[in-house]
Structures are given as C-alpha cells and as structure tokens.
Amino acid sequence: xxxxxxxxxxxxxxxxxxxxxxxxxxxxxxxxxxxxxxxxxxxxxxxxxxxxxxxxxxxxxxxxxxxxxxxxxxxxxxxxxxxxxxxxxxxxxxxxxxxxxxxxxxxxxxxxxxxxxxxxxxxxxxxxxxxxxxxxxxxxxxxxxxxxxxxxxxxxxxxxxxxxxxxxxxxxxxxxxxxxxxxxxxxxxxxxxxxxxxxxxxxxxxxxxxxxxxxxxxxxxxxxxxxxxxxxxxxxxxxxxxxxxxxxxxxxxxxxxxxxxxxxxxxxxxxxxxxxxxxxxxxxxxxxxxxxxxxxxxxxxxxxxxxxxxxxxxxxxxxxxxxxxxxxxxxxxxxxxxxxxxxxxxxxxxxxxxxxxxxxxxxxxxxxxxxxxxxxxxxxxxxxxxxxxxxxxxxxxxxxxxxxxxxxx
Numbered sequence: 001x002x003x004x005x006x007x008x009x010x011x012x013x014x015x016x017x018x019x020x021x022x023x024x025x026x027x028x029x030x031x032x033x034x035x036x037x038x039x040x041x042x043x044x045x046x047x048x049x050x051x052x053x054x055x056x057x058x059x060x061x062x063x064x065x066x067x068x069x070x071x072x073x074x075x076x077x078x079x080x081x082x083x084x085x086x087x088x089x090x091x092x093x094x095x096x097x098x099x100x101x102x103x104x105x106x107x108x109x110x111x112x113x114x115x116x117x118x119x120x121x122x123x124x125x126x127x128x129x130x131x132x133x134x135x136x137x138x139x140x141x142x143x144x145x146x147x148x149x150x151x152x153x154x155x156x157x158x159x160x161x162x163x164x165x166x167x168x169x170x171x172x173x174x175x176x177x178x179x180x181x182x183x184x185x186x187x188x189x190x191x192x193x194x195x196x197x198x199x200x201x202x203x204x205x206x207x208x209x210x211x212x213x214x215x216x217x218x219x220x221x222x223x224x225x226x227x228x229x230x231x232x233x234x235x236x237x238x239x240x241x242x243x244x245x246x247x248x249x250x251x252x253x254x255x256x257x258x259x260x261x262x263x264x265x266x267x268x269x270x271x272x273x274x275x276x277x278x279x280x281x282x283x284x285x286x287x288x289x290x291x292x293x294x295x296x297x298x299x300x301x302x303x304x305x306x307x308x309x310x311x312x313x314x315x316x317x318x319x320x321x322x323x324x325x326x327x328x329x330x331x332x333x334x335x336x337x338x339x340x341x342x343x344x345x346x347x348x349x350x351x352x353x354x355x356x357x358x359x360x361x362x363x364x365x366x367x368x369x370x371x372x373x374x375x376x377x378x379x380x381x382x383x384x385x386x387x388x389x390x391x392x393x394x395x396x397x398x399x400x401x402x403x404x405x406x407x408x409x
Contacts, residue, residue: 025053030393032061040404043381045390052393055385057378062408070368074334075101076175078365083169085370086406088128091120091160092348094173096370099254100344100355101175105337107309113177113302114256118293119190120163120172121255121346122286126197127156128349128401129279133204136276136398140217145207152200155193162189176304180314187294194291201283209280218273222384222396225270232383233376236351237278238400242270248347255346259296260289272399279401309335334363341367350374350401374406 025048032042040061046054066085070078082097083090095117102109109117130149137145157167163182164170172179208214224234229242239246247264249257265281267274304310311330316323337359345354351373358367377400384396 024048030390032058041378041402043393045393047390050389050391052385052388052390055382055393057381059378059404059407062404064409066409067368067370071365074363075337075365076331076334078368079174080169080171083171084405085372085409086348086350086353086374086403087168088131088403089124089348089350089353089406090169090171091124091173092346092353094171095121095255096344096346096348096353096355097357098173098175099346100342100357101337103342103344104340104357104359105175105309105335107176107306108304109177109255110301110304111256111298112181112300115293115297116178116182116302117173117255118257118260119290119297120160122290122293123156123159123190125286125349126283127153129283130156132279132349132398132401136395136401137208139394139398140214142208142211142214145204148200148203148207152197159186159189159193162186174303174310176306176310178302181302187297190290190294194287194294197287198284201280205280209277215273217392217395218276218399219271221272221388221392222399223269223271224380224384226268228380228383229270232380234351234380235373235376236348237275237282238377238380239351240264240266241274241278243268248345248352252345254344257289260292262288272395275399275401336361336363337365339366345371348373350403350406351377370409372406372409374400374402374404378402378407 025046028045028047030043030045032040042058042061044056044058045052064084066081070081073081079094079097082093085093101107130153134146134149134153137143137149160170160172161167163186164172164179166172224238224242226243229239229244234242235246243266245264245266248254249262250264262285265278265285267278303313307326309330311327312320312323317327339359339361341356341358343354343356345352347353352371353373354371356367356369356371357365360366381396381400384400385393388396
C-alpha cells in the first residue's frame with residue numbers, strides 16, 4: 001500500500017516513530033508551498049539531524065472533483081476537463097479520454113488522424129520532459145538548464161498554437177478524430193524543430209551527464225529496486241529505470257504505434273541518475289517517432305464519417321440545414337453511449353494514464369475514473385527518501401517528475 005494520505009494532527013502519532021514522540025528526532029513540514037516540490041504538496045518529515053527517517057506525503061491541496069464534474073457533462077463536453085489534470089500532458093490526457101469514448105461507442109478513427117495524434121502526443125512528451133529537465137536542473141542550481149529547455153519548449157507550444165489556437169489546453173483530439181486538419185504550415189514547422197532538437201539534447205548532456213557536481217547529487221541517490229517499483233505500481237520512466245521493460249506504446253499499442261520503429265530505454269540502477277538518463281533517451285526516441293509519422297502521414301479525412309457521434313464538417317453547416325441541426329443536437333443533447341464499461345490507457349510522460357469509463361445508455365458518463373501515474377509514483381517516495389539527506393529529497397522528488405494536478409484530480 002502507498003503512504004499517500006491526508007494527515008490530521010491526531011493521526012500524526014500513528015505515522016511517526018516512537019523516537020519522534022519522545023523528542024529524539026524532529027518533525028518538520030516541507031511545504032505545502034515549498035518551490036522544489038513541483039506543485040502544492042506537503043511532506044511531513046521526521047529527521048535525525050539532516051537524515052530523513054520518515055517521509056509522509058500529504059496530498060489533496062489541488063483537488064477539484066474533476067471526475068464527478070465530468071460525469072455531469074455530456075461525453076463531448078467532459079473532455080475539456082481532461083486538459084487540466086496533468087497540465088504538462090494536456091494532449092495526452094485528451095487522447096486517453098477520447099480513446100475510452102471511442103472504445104465505448106465503437107467509432108472508427110481515420111489513418112491521418114491517428115498519425116497526427118502520434119505526432120502531437122510525442123511533441124507533448126518532449127514538452128513535458130523539457131519542463132522536468134529544466135525545473136529539476138533549477139532545483140540543483142543548474143540555472144542555465146531551465147533557460148535552455150524552455151527555449152525549445154516555446155517552439156513546441158508554438159506548434160500546438162498553430163494547430164489548435166491554444167498553447168496548452170488544446171482539446172484538439174476529439175472522439176472520432178481531430179477538431180480539424182492541421183494547417184499547411186504544420187509539417188514544415190515540425191521538421192524545422194526536428195532539425196535542431198537532437199543537437200540541443202546533446203547540449204543538455206554536455207552540461208549535465210558527466211558533470212561531477214550533477215553526478216554527485218544523482219548517482220546512488222533515491223535507489224528503487226525492481227521489486228519495490230512493481231509492488232508499488234510505478235510506471236513510466238520511474239519503472240523503466242529500475243529494469244522493467246514496460247511501455248504501453250510497445251506492449252499494448254494504440255493509435256498505430258505498432259507501425260513505428262523505436263526502442264524503450266531501460267536501465268537497472270534505479271537511482272536518480274538512471275531516471276535522468278532514461279528520460280534523455282526517451283526524448284531522442286520521440287524525435288524518431290515524430291519523423292517516421294511525418295514521413296508516413298497519409299492524406300484523407302481527420303474525422304470519422306460516423307455522424308451518430310461526430311459533428312459534420314464546419315464547411316457543411318453554412319450550406320446544409322440538416323448538417324446545422326445535426327451539429328446543434330450533438331452539442332446540446334450529446335449522443336447516447338451503451339450501458340457498458342471500458343478501460344483505455346496510454347503511455348503518458350509519467351507512465352500509464354488510464355480512464356475507466358462507464359455508460360448507462362444516456363448522453364452522460366455514469367462513471368469516470370482516472371488511473372494517473374503520478375499518484376502511484378509518489379507513493380514510493382517514503383521508500384526512496386529514507387536514509388538520505390533533506391537536500392537529497394529535493395533531487396529525489398524531481399527525479400519522480402510528479403504533477404500534483406495528476407495526483408489530486
């Protein structure tokens with residue numbers, strides 16, 4: 001069982017050791033506003049000097065009731081809330097939810113839409129890893145890394161704005177395909193990015209990978225064994241850095257990932273440094289996938305012709321009364337989904353992001369539940385932190401790459 005919980009004063013005595021109650025060790029609150037915690041997180045620390053004896057995560061400060069709010073909306077309108085869970089992976093959140101809807105109602109997705117989905121979600125993975133690398137570097141006083149990573153991130157956000165009109169909360173992927181086709185400038189913009197980005201990854205590694213100060217802060221710190229990673233339900237780079245070759249894009253392909261040639265980076269050391277190296281290599285592999293998807297990008301529609309679930313093209317609305325009525329009814333009344341339940345998962349930058357979706361025959365989901373990777377990955381923190389310094393805890397949290405919006409929901 002994970003140790004993530006909301007902690008009251010009355011419960012503290014049951015969670016800390018007898019040494020803390022007797023005054024031999026010190027209890028210290030880290031957060032909930034500490035800037036190094038990558039979100040609004042409180043850690044209750046039990047310290048022996050500067051050594052962490054116990055670490056209890058206290059979550060819930062960002063809880064917004066997203067799941068229940070989604071159940072109050074039609075299937076189409078609920079999607080906008082998925083953008084705001086893991087705010088470093090909005091397009092990936094969209095994909096997880098949309099694939100669950102498509103699975104529930106059995107709607108097809110055109111090949112062109114599938115390829116564009118892959119390109120955008122891999123760009124989103126790069127965007128997320130860049131934020132992780134920049135902020136984690138900032139935590140360890142590598143201030144230049146933050147500036148360099150956000151320089152490349154701006155290019156990716158510009159591409160998102162090009163296709164959707166929004167830099168972050170795009171809601172661009174829709175049930176049955178996409179909101180609209182990408183503009184003609186899209187392919188050139190992505191290829192221009194691919195020309196420069198591999199060299200930029202080399203620059204990041206030149207600054208960090210063999211840097212003695214960085215290695216001292218990362219190597220041997222926060223070691224996670226394969227057995228603990230599996231028993232705590234960890235996924236993503238955290239799991240793969242502990243020797244488990246598990247990536248849903250390979251093991252349970254979706255959106256046509258079986259067409260693409262890429263490797264799943266895996267290491268066995270299980271420490272902060274291994275998690276860093278895995279994510280660096282994942283950025284290289286994402287560029288490979290994007291380039292292959294661009295080269296294979298087929299022509300054709302980007303939305304299903306199944307008009308029961310997909311609105312008609314905007315071009316038809318001005319010339320067809322039937323199309324206008326159909327569009328109006330879909331967006332006001334929604335579409336009925338069968339009384340059935342499905343689970344659909346994608347590989348987010350942090351690990352397995354899954355949606356359990358249950359219909360009751362009406363236009364609104366009866367139950368929406370998210371399986372988010374940050375929640376499981378944070379659960380291992382007490383194991384990783386024990387015996388290390390408080391200063392090491394900052395690096396350990398960064399190496400887990402948690403997002404509190406992904407945890408609290």
